[in-house]
Amino acid sequence: MDQQLVPLSTFCSFTKGLSYQGAHLDKDGPILMGIGTIKEGGGFRSQKLRTYNGPHKQVHRIHPGEVYVAMTNMAEETRRFLGSTAKLPDINGEYGILTHHVSKVNWKTDESIMQDFLYWVMRSHAFHQHCRNHGIGTTVYSVKGKDAEKFLVPAALSDELRTLTHLLNDLERQEQSILQLQAGLKTMIQTLYRSWFVDFDPVLAKVAGKSPPGMDEGTGQLFPESFEDSKYGEVPAGWSYVFLEDLATLTKTTLNPKSRPEEQFLHYSIPAFDDGERPDFSFGDDIESNKFIVPEHCVLLSKLNPKWNRVWIPTVSDGVVQIASTEFLPWVPNAGVSLYYLYSMMISQPFRWQMDSRISGTTGSHQRVRPDDCAKIPCLMPSQEVMATFHEKVEVMFKQLRFLSEKLTDLRTIKQAHIQRLLI
Numbered sequence: 479m480d481q482q483l484v485p486l487s488t489f490c491s492f493t494k495g496l497s498y499q500g501a502h503l504d505k506d507g508p509i510l511m512g513i514g515t516i517k518e519g520g521g522f523r524s525q526k527l528r529t530y531n532g533p534h535k536q537v538h539r540i541h542p543g544e545v546y547v548a549m550t551n552m553a554e555e556t557r558r559f560l561g562s563t564a565k566l567p568d569i570n571g572e573y574g575i576l577t578h579h580v581s582k583v584n585w586k587t588d589e590s591i592m593q594d595f596l597y598w599v600m601r602s603h604a605f606h607q608h609c610r611n612h613g614i615g616t617t618v619y620s621v622k623g624k625d626a627e628k629f630l631v632p633a634a635l636s637d638e639l640r641t642l643t644h645l646l647n648d649l650e651r652q653e654q655s656i657l658q659l660q661a662g663l664k665t666m667i668q669t670l671y672r673s674w675f676v677d678f679d680p681v682l683a684k685v686a687g688k689s690p691p692g693m694d695e696g697t698g699q700l701f702p703e704s705f706e707d708s709k710y711g712e713v714p715a716g717w718s719y720v721f722l723e724d725l726a727t728l729t730k731t732t733l734n735p736k737s738r739p740e741e742q743f744l745h746y747s748i749p750a751f752d753d754g755e756r757p758d759f760s761f762g763d764d765i766e767s768n769k770f771i772v773p774e775h776c777v778l779l780s781k782l783n784p785k786w787n788r789v790w791i792p793t794v795s796d797g798v799v800q801i802a803s804t805e806f807l808p809w810v811p812n813a814g815v816s817l818y819y820l821y822s823m824m825i826s827q828p829f830r831w832q833m834d835s836r837i838s839g840t841t842g843s844h845q846r847v848r849p850d851d852c853a854k855i856p857c858l859m860p861s862q863e864v865m866a867t868f869h870e871k872v873e874v875m876f877k878q879l880r881f882l883s884e885k886l887t888d889l890r891t892i893k894q895a896h897i898q899r900l901l902i
Contacts, residue, residue, distance in 0.1 A: 481632050481634070482632070482634070485629070485630060485631075486596070486627050486630070487627035487628070488633070489585065489587045489592060490583050491584045491623070491627060492547065492581035492623030492626055492627060493581055495538055495577045495578050495579065495580050498532055498534075498575070501532070502530050502531050504528055504529055505531040506529060507530050507531030508530060508573055509530075509569055510527075510528050510530040510574065511546060511574040511575060511577065512580060513550065513559065513577075515527065516546075516559075516562045516563070516580070517752070517753050518749060519601075520562050520563045521564055521601075522566065522567055523753070538576050540582050544565070544566055545563060545564070545582070545593075545600070546564060546566065546581060546583065547562070547581050547626065548560060548561065549580055549581050549620055549621055549622075549623065549626070550579045550618060550619065550620040551613070551618060551620070560620075561608065561610065561621065561626065562606065563600040563601055563605075581626075583596075583597075583600075591635065591644075592635060594643050594646075595635055595639060595640075595900070598643060598646050601897050602900060603898065604629075605629055608629045609621045609626055612625035612628075642899060646896055649893045653893070656886050656889070657754075657886070660882050663875045664825075664879070667822055667872050667876075670868070671822040671823070672827075675823070675858055675860060675868075676828060678705075678714055681703070681704075681714045684701060684702070684703045685703060685704060697867055701714065702715040702716055710856055717858065717860050718858075719857065719858055720859045721853060722809070722857050724812070725820060726777070726809035726811045726815060726820055727809070727810050728809055728810075728852075729770070729773050729776070729809075730770065730808075731770065732768045732771065733769055733771050733799070735762035735765035735769060735801065738762040742759055742761055742798065743759070743765065743769075743798065744772075744801070745757055745769070745801055746803065747803045748805055751780070754883075754890075755790060756890075757800070759798075769802060770806065771801055772800035772808055773808055775810060776808045776809060776810045776811075777809050777811070778790040778806040779824055780805055780807075781847045781848070781849065781852060783845050784830065785845075787830060789821060789824045791876070807852060814862055814865075815865070816865050816869035818869050819865050822872070829857070832856070836851040
């Protein structure tokens with residue numbers, strides 16, 4: 479586009495966040511907004527929200543709808559994170575507090591369409607590359623606000639740029655709608671699992687001489703009418719607690735992708751999970767270190783920092799070898815065990831507490847559960863009939879989740895293509 483270009487500073491400035499005090503982390507207070515809340519390449523990430531009740535100034539606050547930018551790099555070995563930009567969505571509380579790793583965008587223009595346009599420009603590869611080019615440091619890279627503000631942008635918006643901006647805004651709204659639908663489906667699955675296998679609502683109703691609420695007669699008859707003692711407390715009669723290794727088998731077959739440099743793999747990694755549970759297609763030459771081969775019909779359970787609930791059912795691959803970071807443990811359900819029951823159990827609060835109690839490691843950022851310790855987590859084994867019925871009831875929800883995930887991937891691909899058109 480042949481048009482006059484001006485520095486980004488014409489329309490906005492960057493204000494650095496707070497050098498926070500670790501003693502005030504995870505205390506009742508506003509959400510602390512650092513680089514962990516930004517996806518690499520741009521976009522808000524909600525998996526790593528932490529609270530902060532320490533002293534701060536008004537200038538360090540950010541409100542829903544406002545934009546902030548990563549000014550330091552999350553990984554020491556690469557500069558790819560610099561310039562990644564996010565817009566704060568509605569969160570619990572009126573505002574968040576920015577850390578010194580990010581900067582808030584302060585608008586000098588009141589024109590909302592220009593603000594939106596520049597937000598999408600800051601989501602572009604060109605802006606990120608500009609920040610990387612100006613990055614300084616040896617082990618930790620950072621870019622100064624005044625250098626980021628030198629990025630050149632159009633002085634005025636053409637009709638085409640306005641149309642593109644409106645289109646990107648619409649795609650963003652569609653993406654948020656899909657994410658809300660996904661969250662709703664996951665909540666429904668978790669609610670049903672908790673009712674049946676944690677709170678034992680159907681059994682409690684039958685003990686009280688009542689029919690299980692919201693349940694047809696045939697399903698209700700599958701549940702016991704009494705409890706019995708177990709090592710881990712009362713359990714419905716005929717059910718039992720077993721170890722995780724009794725429900726599923728851990729596979730540890732590894733592969734060195736660099737030994738097959740020109741082959742394309744479907745790669746399940748921690749960053750890919752945090753970026754909307756979207757595995758990456760990568761060539762072997764671009765993948766570092768050995769990976770687990772992902773078997774069919776398995777659940778990937780992250781052993782890293784179990785406070786983050788990372789559990790993943792891989793998609794069905796069409797001829798492409800699937801591999802996973804060794805931070806993920808591939809569990810294949812044993813005969814008679816539902817894949818969906820296994821997944822639902824692994825994301826349930828009781829299981830997460832068990833994972834948390836088995837962590838090893840001295841730092842909060844690198845705590846892990848050893849595979850052998852994970853295998854010994856006590857898990858509820860209901861009757862085969864109840865487990866099969868649970869599988870049938872949630873199967874349609876899991877199919878909807880896969881469908882929505884595919885739509886989300888398509889939507890993000892389209893959105894990224896339009897972002898790149900902004901500066902052509």
